[in-house]
Amino acid sequence: MYQLICRRCGRIEDVDRAVGETTCLGADDGSGFRIDEAEVTYWGLCPACAADRDASHRSTAQL
Numbered sequence: 001m002y003q004l005i006c007r008r009c010g011r012i013e014d015v016d017r018a019v020g021e022t023t024c025l026g027a028d029d030g031s032g033f034r035i036d037e038a039e040v041t042y043w044g045l046c047p048a049c050a051a052d053r054d055a056s057h058r059s060t061a062q063l
């Protein structure tokens with residue numbers, strides 16, 4: 001489970017599958033934990049806010 005959270009408007013998107021090939025379920029390293037779910041949260045800007053930000057701060061640094 002991945003969550004994308006917009007810092008600006010608070011919009012939350014749940015993503016069931018990994019974006020790209022990164023997976024965090026490889027932690028079966030002898031700790032004894034049987035991991036059945038990993039949740040990763042990405043903070044950033046949703047498309048609408050990113051577009052709005054781009055429009056108003058066209059040449060400033062990225063997040």
Ligand SMILES: [Zn+2]
Nearest residue numbers: 006009046049
């Ligand atoms: Zn947003």
